[in-house]
Amino acid sequence: MTSFDPTQLLPDDLLERLRARAAVHDRENTFPDDDLADLKAAGYLAILVPEELGGAGLGLAEASRLQQRLAGAAPATALAINMHLVWTGVAKVLADRGSDALRFVQEGAAAGEVFAFGISEAGNDLVLFGSGTDATPLPDGGYSFTGTKIFTSLSPVWTQLGLHGLDTSSDDAPRMVYAFVPRSEVQTGRVVVRDDWDTLGMRATQSRTTVLRDAVAPADRVVRRLAPGPNPDPLVFGIFSVFELLLASVYTGIARRALELAVATAAKRTSKRTGKAYSQDPDIRWRIADMALAYDALPPQLEALSRDVDDIADHGSQWFALLAGVKHRAVTAAKAIVDDAVLVAGGSSYFSGNELGRLYRDVLAGLFHPSDPESAHSTVATAWLGPVED
Known part of the structure; x- marks a missing residue:
């Protein structure tokens, strides 16, 4: 990990405001206009825009860490902002490779446009x-x-x-x-x-x-x-790489928050049978350890692949398999971690206003984003075994 400090752009007090609003927007099915205003004011919509164009000049690796942090407070806000960041990320991928075709996206994001x-x-x-x-x-x-x-x-x-x-x-x-x-x-x-x-x-x-x-x-x-079909054009690579990595970042952030809530709940709940906190129960300890083992693998993968995109690394024909794979692992791991967190928390998480209950519903969306499980497995199989013969 680098010395980049995501709390500078997303301080704790801002995250707590976003977290408090998330429950309201979920209940009322409304767009988080106040969240967008706060994030605009913080310069968040231009984090991937070069400094000389009015942005923060960050790379995809730093954006991934920020999106993980944002998703831990307000998953839906993070997912919505993700789609704007995809286009600014694609603009960066193209610019890094010598094309200014999306310079208007960078300039627009710095001026407050939403893509x-x-x-x-x-x-x-x-x-x-x-x-x-x-x-x-x-x-x-x-x-x-x-x-x-x-x-x-x-x-x-x-x-x-x-x-x-x-x-x-x-x-x-x-x-x-x-x-x-x-x-x-x-x-x-x-x-x-x-x-x-x-x-x-x-x-x-x-x-x-x-x-x-x-x-x-x-x-x-x-x-x-x-031309339709698979294409080596940098625009296609840019869309696929930024989309997959930032999506994986959102669901990794959800997994982290579910793990934190499980730990906090285990410390607060007391067993009537033993009189001890559930954090001392060997089965609960095993379950939380299993959650942590799954989560700990995700941020380093995101960091490494995001830096490879930033640094124009050459993974050749493996690129799409690596990107589809990290998205698939993040989504499936996040869902399993949330499932386990609900079991640790108990029946209170079944109420719609409970944060874990909301995470349980939010994390399901990851299954529908490209690459879906079938597509991811097909992409990886082709990378390792070659295309299916006619």
Whole structure:
């Protein structure tokens, strides 16, 4: 670990405010506007933006540690902010590799813009390699997009929506088009944000469905036209690497908080049978030790892989397997740790207002993010065994 101190950007008093609000937003199914305001004021939305452009100049490794800390206080806030940080992280990945194609993202984040991630589509298991959204070229070099995006976090507040679609009409079609649509398209009616987010957990993300009806991305916000399917382009690598690592960071933060709550509860609960605190019970001690053993493996993996992205390390054909693997391990370990924490805490955690009860619901969302378990195993199998023969 480095000497970077995440408490400078996320001090304890700020985290306690966010934690107190998290229960309210979960109960009321509302977006955490106050959290966003506090994080903006702290410069958090520009942590991955270079100092010369008005940001904190941090790397992905430092952002991962910050997101772990934020998720321990307010998981849904952390997951929502994650999607903004993905685009600023992709901008950093490109800039580090000599491309300024997303410089406007860095400048916008430093100026207070909020970037949302409009990639997910119902039934699209191709994810970055295909799209059910139509991308139609316009005479001035822009594109219009028609389709439906799901799980669009930050729906009430985003100012720029980064998305993709498939161009099937150009001379070199088909082409995957990556671009950014401004919030003004909501006012024109070409973007419709449905108020349909009523979920089991991660409620404050307000990841609503977004309907695109010839939504226009201007020419200077069209950042890539790529052939469908696996592609070595740095944009694809940037999206996949930053998305997987920051997602894993959020769920690692949830795991840490569940472990802390289990330890605190074990110290407070007393056995009627023995008269001793549950922290002295050998079965409880074994369970908490098992939780800690699982958790302790996660932060070093995130640190190492995040630094490898920052340092432009070469893992060759293993990159996607490593990234999918760390996300899969973080999510599955976090779920198991929360499960064990609930067992340690007992029946009080079954109430919806209990923090562990909320973590139990929030951690389930990790199963739905790419790479899902099937995709992760397929990616790793291909990396080690080669592709499936026809």
